[in-house]
Amino acid sequence: MIFTAAAFAILVTIALALARALMGPTLYDRILAVNMVGTKTVLLIAVFAVLSGRTDMIDIALMYALINFIGVVAVLKLVEQGNFHTSGDDDRGQP
Amino acid sequence: MLFIEIISWLFIVAGALLGIAGGIGIHRFPDFYSRLHAVGITDTLCAAMFLVGLCMQTGVSIASLKLMLIFIFLFFSSPTATHALANAALLGGLKPELDEEYHGHCFDRHPD
């Protein structure tokens, strides 16, 4: 019962974040919202695994956390540089 | 163990409410940089509450160990992703909406 309510609350949060991803005035708002959807999905999978008693599914949540992080960083690299093959070793960050 | 059950329910309900609060926050704050702080809520305390509550439900087992691993990984990766986003937006030339009233004379803007 409490898990169903928790899963429903997470789904509401995902819906709010998805609305921001659709409305978002800038590109960065959309990436931010997608990042939030990813984090919430990890929690949703974990809650569902405990809810249904199939705790093996927590592995999937762990994988999703890893993939979500790498995905956000990859999308940011693509936005910043326009491609994936340049190294980005310019003089940024140096005083 | 009814006591642990109730405590874990409290944690999970708190996590759910915090998640919805963060979801409202990204609609209420005016610009991208302030929305980062709303997402910060759902990335830190909301995730922590959920994972601790679920850990109490599963008890001492391999599942709770894996939940702790997710917890540790989220706490290392989410600030990195947020920093990368803020850095990309700042270098991409997105101007933040700053508060004009205090802006400029509260801090030394370019300390040596």
Next chain:
Amino acid sequence: MKYPVKHIISLGVLLFTLWLCLSGQLNALMISLGLASTIAIVAITHRMDCIDHETYPAHMNLLLLRFWLFLAREIVVANIDVIKRIFKPGKNISPQLFELPLTLKSDVSRVIYANAITLTPGTVSANLDRKTVTVHTLSIEAAQDLSSGRMASAVPEDYGVVKR
């Protein structure tokens, strides 16, 4: 040998614990296979000479633990503050963007400090270089709190990192 033996042991123990957490198999065959793969990975890492001096500072346990407790308290307080600002009607945020001078010496401490700033809601670090960190804060109080240097002095400083 550029690094002490305890770095090798620390890496091995860490990897084997991770393997144990992920597999959960406790019979003799699986444990010996896990041990074999751990030893193989540590040997390859040693041969490539890329055992990190900073991955797990085993000699810093107590200081790190104290810092994490401090950080947990900061996160809870900052969360409550941001939630109040979300639900209070009217405009009650005063965003600030400023450069904070860094006094921390080693790279690890600076990265930990920037990560801790981002981890507390209400403050986000947007750019980090050797001298300064650019911070965006949601309120003037958070900006004043950061520039008072309370969090910077809580970051553990000396990591005993071997100079290359």
